[in-house]
Amino acid sequence: MQEKGNILRILTEAKTxxxxxxxxxxxxxSNQTIHTASIAQDPDNIAIAVIIYSxxxxxxxxxxxxxxxxxxxxKDVIFSMNGIxxxxxxxxxxxxxxxxESLRKKLFKVSSKMKAYIQDVFTKASINKAxxxxxxxxxxxxxxxLLGITMFELAGYAGQKGELSEERFGExxxxxxxxxxAMEMFA
Amino acid sequence: xxxxxxxxxxxxxxxxxxMFEELRKLKKMFDGKFLITLExxxxxxxxxxxxxxxxxxxxxxxxxxxxxVLEMPDSVGVDNKQISIKTREISNIANNIFIANGKPMTLxxxxxxxxxALSNILxxxxxxxxxxxxxxxxxxxxxxxxxxxxxxxxxxxxxxxxKKENQKFLGNFKFIRSAELVYVINQKELTSLxxxxxxxxxxxxxxxxxxxxSDDEIREIVSLGRKH
Numbered sequence: 001m002q003e004k005g006n007i008l009r010i011l012t013e014a015k016t017x018x019x020x021x022x023x024x025x026x027x028x029x030s031n032q033t034i035h036t037a038s039i040a041q042d043p044d045n046i047a048i049a050v051i052i053y054s055x056x057x058x059x060x061x062x063x064x065x066x067x068x069x070x071x072x073x074x075k076d077v078i079f080s081m082n083g084i085x086x087x088x089x090x091x092x093x094x095x096x097x098x099x100x101e102s103l104r105k106k107l108f109k110v111s112s113k114m115k116a117y118i119q120d121v122f123t124k125a126s127i128n129k130a131x132x133x134x135x136x137x138x139x140x141x142x143x144x145x146l147l148g149i150t151m152f153e154l155a156g157y158a159g160q161k162g163e164l165s166e167e168r169f170g171e172x173x174x175x176x177x178x179x180x181x182a183m184e185m186f187a
Numbered sequence: 188x189x190x191x192x193x194x195x196x197x198x199x200x201x202x203x204x205x206m207f208e209e210l211r212k213l214k215k216m217f218d219g220k221f222l223i224t225l226e227x228x229x230x231x232x233x234x235x236x237x238x239x240x241x242x243x244x245x246x247x248x249x250x251x252x253x254x255x256v257l258e259m260p261d262s263v264g265v266d267n268k269q270i271s272i273k274t275r276e277i278s279n280i281a282n283n284i285f286i287a288n289g290k291p292m293t294l295x296x297x298x299x300x301x302x303x304a305l306s307n308i309l310x311x312x313x314x315x316x317x318x319x320x321x322x323x324x325x326x327x328x329x330x331x332x333x334x335x336x337x338x339x340x341x342x343x344x345x346x347x348x349x350k351k352e353n354q355k356f357l358g359n360f361k362f363i364r365s366a367e368l369v370y371v372i373n374q375k376e377l378t379s380l381x382x383x384x385x386x387x388x389x390x391x392x393x394x395x396x397x398x399x400x401s402d403d404e405i406r407e408i409v410s411l412g413r414k415h
Binding site: 035038039040041135136137138139140141142145150151152153154155156158175176178179181182183185186 | 189191195196199200203213216217219230231234235238240241244287288290292293294295296297298299315317322323324325335338339342343345361362363364367368370371374375395396397399404407408411
């Protein structure tokens with residue numbers, strides 16, 4: 001895992017946010033993680049960003065409306081986060097990875113009805129995080145690879161990002177020159 | 188002999204808009220080959236065919252391969268081993284051009300790099316070629332790395348070191364996008380749509396499926412298209 005100091009801070013703040021049902025803060029923390037992850041492209045950082053974002057969505061929904069389940073899941077998640085934090089502090093990579101795996105498993109250890117919902121949340125969270133990495137300038141294919149999604153999933157999302165298309169990066173080859181090149185190929 | 192090397196991003200734009208017939212007609216009037224690499228085939232056919240949501244697009248793209256609308260590089264005498272070796276070489280250059288926080292940034296992946304590798308091999312064989320790439324990073328990396336550096340600085344809020352000496356090799360590639368191919372389709376009247384808004388509609392459609400093109404560029408292409 002890279003940028004361990006940053007992850008320690010993110011997880012510590014995420015624990016507080018989970019306890020306070022602060023979904024806005026969780027999303028913000030997820031975006032901060034992805035910002036760092038775009039440079040380092042470390043899979044662990046990216047996984048944590050996806051998990052935190054998914055958690056924000058799950059908490060937003062109130063799980064399946066049962067407050068008890070929420071508090072049980074919150075406790076489980078915080079327990080695993082503590083394991084990750086200890087793993088980083090103790091420089092124990094085995095503990096760190098086991099805790100990451102346990103965190104993922106706990107999120108999916110829900111009723112079968114919720115399982116499909118959580119799977120959907122994870123997929124959407126992955127696409128959301130992928131679009132953030134793509135915004136940072138990493139190619140579509142590299143981004144899709146990092147997040148374990150297909151380019152088809154990302155293509156639709158990337159195309160809808162108006163902000164990116166408004167910026168005119170790549171002025172060197174102008175419109176007319178590129179059209180001329182295309183027409184010449186078909187002459 | 189001429190060739191257009193298709194990256195996954197361009198074929199995804201076409202397939203998600205269902206523009207398979209337009210691709211067939213384009214190929215019919217093209218005096219050369221539409222090529223895809225093994226890595227691109229993996230991204231547009233082999234992987235999505237296993238995902239229900241994209242299975243149909245993958246099957247339809249596979250059909251284009253069976254009809255030889257799309258062809259593999261061995262059709263022009265280039266084997267996969269050659270491409271793999273060149274892909275690794277280019278990847279080492281392309282993914283070491285920008286340094287952020289003391290570490291090289293991995294910008295492009297094997298599919299995109301394999302298109303550059305094939306183009307490089309075809310250049311050596313004196314086969315005229317262009318690469319059709321819709322996504323932004325590969326094109327900017329080769330055509331305007333300074334613009335890419337600006338993008339990184341804006342997004343990362345950190346200093347980015349740029350190894351100019353690595354750039355020389357990447358400056359020799361030629362790119363078009365699905366937007367330009369759509370322009371050709373319009374100018375050559377290869378679409379069954381006769382509405383004067385067709386070019387505008389097709390360019391917006393490919394943009395919404397990942398073609399990196401600005402509003403200004405769309406306006407300019409549409410206005411040029413109307414002059415003919």
